Amino acid sequence: xxxxxxxxxxxxxxxxxxxxxxxxxxxxxxxxxxxxxxxxxxxxxxxxxxxxxxxxxxxxxxxxxxxxxxxxxxxxxxxxxxxxxxxxxxxxxxxxxxxxxxxxxxxxxxxxxxxxxxxxxxxxxxxxxxxxxxxxxxxxxxxxxxxxxxxxxxxxxxxxxxxxxxxxxxxxxxxxxxxxxxxxxxxxxxxxxxxxxxxxxxx
Amino acid sequence: xxxxxxxxxxxxxxxxxxxxxxxxxxxxxxxxxxxxxxxxxxxxxxxxxxxxxxxxxxxxxxxxxxxxxxxxxxxxxxxxxxxxxxxxxxxxxxxxxxxxxxxxxxxxxxxxxxxxxxxxxxxxxxxxxxxxxxxxxxxxxxxxxxxxxxxxxxxxxxxxxxxxxxxxxxxxxxxxxxxxxxxxxxxxxxxxxxxxxxxxxxx
Numbered sequence: 001x002x003x004x005x006x007x008x009x010x011x012x013x014x015x016x017x018x019x020x021x022x023x024x025x026x027x028x029x030x031x032x033x034x035x036x037x038x039x040x041x042x043x044x045x046x047x048x049x050x051x052x053x054x055x056x057x058x059x060x061x062x063x064x065x066x067x068x069x070x071x072x073x074x075x076x077x078x079x080x081x082x083x084x085x086x087x088x089x090x091x092x093x094x095x096x097x098x099x100x101x102x103x104x105x106x107x108x109x110x111x112x113x114x115x116x117x118x119x120x121x122x123x124x125x126x127x128x129x130x131x132x133x134x135x136x137x138x139x140x141x142x143x144x145x146x147x148x149x150x151x152x153x154x155x156x157x158x159x160x161x162x163x164x165x166x167x168x169x170x171x172x173x174x175x176x177x178x179x180x181x182x183x184x185x186x187x188x189x190x191x192x193x194x195x196x197x198x199x200x201x202x203x
Numbered sequence: 204x205x206x207x208x209x210x211x212x213x214x215x216x217x218x219x220x221x222x223x224x225x226x227x228x229x230x231x232x233x234x235x236x237x238x239x240x241x242x243x244x245x246x247x248x249x250x251x252x253x254x255x256x257x258x259x260x261x262x263x264x265x266x267x268x269x270x271x272x273x274x275x276x277x278x279x280x281x282x283x284x285x286x287x288x289x290x291x292x293x294x295x296x297x298x299x300x301x302x303x304x305x306x307x308x309x310x311x312x313x314x315x316x317x318x319x320x321x322x323x324x325x326x327x328x329x330x331x332x333x334x335x336x337x338x339x340x341x342x343x344x345x346x347x348x349x350x351x352x353x354x355x356x357x358x359x360x361x362x363x364x365x366x367x368x369x370x371x372x373x374x375x376x377x378x379x380x381x382x383x384x385x386x387x388x389x390x391x392x393x394x395x396x397x398x399x400x401x402x403x404x405x406x
Contacts, residue, residue, distance in 0.1 A: 048396040145213050145215035
C-alpha cells in the first residue's frame with residue numbers, strides 16, 4: 001500500500017518519518033548489544049537544540065551502568081517492569097533540575113531578570129517538570145534517531161528514586177528509560193491512537 | 204567545516220537532523236503564508252505515534268483561526284509576546300485533558316484497570332501535564348518536520364487562557380504556539396546549550 005497522503009505534506013522524508021514515529025515502537029525486550037557513551041553523546045548533541053522555556057534546559061540524565069547502580073534502582077520499579085529494566089543494555093533515570101534557574105544568567109543572557117522571575121520554588125518546580133518533559137520528548141525522538149529502541153516506563157516509585165539517586169534535594173526523578181536494540185518479541189500490537197478530529201479543534 | 208563526529212553516529216541522515224534540531228530555531232516573526240488544516244493534520248498524523256504513559260494521549264490542540272478567537276487570546280499573552288502572536292499565520296493553544304483516563308479502556312485495552320489507578324484527580328492531573336508535555340515535544344519536532352517554524356511561548360496567563368477557552372473545567376492550557384514560515388529577522392543568535400558533560404552523569 002502507498003503511504004497516507006498526509007505523509008507527503010511533510011518536508012521530512014518518509015524513511016525518517018518511519019524511523020522516528022510511524023515504525024518506531026516502545027521496546028519491552030532488548031538484545032545484549034551495548035549502548036555506548038559515544039552513542040549517548042551523539043543523541044544528546046542532537047536533542048540539546050530543542051527549545052525550553054527561558055532556554056532553561058532542566059533535564060538531567062543519569063546512566064546506570066554499574067551492576068551496583070542497577071541493583072539500587074530495581075526495588076523502585078513496578079514488578080511488571082522489573083525484568084525488562086534488569087535486562088536492558090542501558091537503564092536511565094531522567095530527572096529535572098529544580099534549581100535550573102541558577103544557570104539562566106548564562107543560558108538566557110538577554111533577560112538576566114528571568115532568574116528572579118523564577119524565585120518561587122513551587123512555581124519553578126512546575127516549570128522544571130514541564131520543560132524537562134519537553135526535553136524527554138526530544139530525547140525519545142533522539143534515541144530513535146540513533147537507530148535504537150526506547151522503553152520509557154512511568155510505572156515506578158518516583159519519590160523513592162529521587163531519594164535514592166538525588167539526595168541533594170534539588171532534582172526530581174520523572175521517568176525511567178531502557179535503551180537498546182529491540183530483542184525477540186519486543187512489542188505486541190500497536191495500541192490505538194486518537195484521530196486528528198479527536199485532538200485538534202478550531203475556533 | 205565538516206559535521207561534528209557525533210552526527211555520524213546517528214541513523215537519521217544529516218539533512219533531517221538539521222531540519223528537526225540543528226538548524227531549527229524558535230521563530231519570532233512569520234511571513235503571511237498560511238498554515239493549512241491539511242498541514243496540521245499531516246503533523247498530527249505523524250506525531251500521534253509518540254509514546255505516552257498508559258497510551259493516554261492527553262494533549263489537546265486548539266487552533267485559533269478566526270479573528271474573534273485570536274482577539275480573545277491576546278489579553279492573556281505577555282506584552283512582549285503580543286505582537287508576534289497577533290501576526291502569526293496560526294496561533295495555537297496546547298492543553299491537557301485532565302480526564303484522559305476516561306478513554307483508557309479503549310486506548311489501553313490490555314490493562315482496563317488503569318482507569319481506576321488514575322482515579323485521584325490531583326495525581327491524574329500531574330500525569331496529564333507530563334504526558335501532554337512529552338507530546339508537545341513531539342509536536343514541536345513535527346511542526347519542523349513539515350518545514351514550518353514553531354514559536355512556543357511560555358509567557359502567558361495560563362489560568363486565564365484555561366478559563367477563557369476551556370470553561371468545562373477538564374482541560375488545562377499548558378503552552379501557546381505560533382506556527383508559520385519564518386519572516387524577516389525571525390531570530391537572533393542561537394542561545395547557549397549545556398554540554399553533554401553537564402547533563403549526563405554515569406553511575
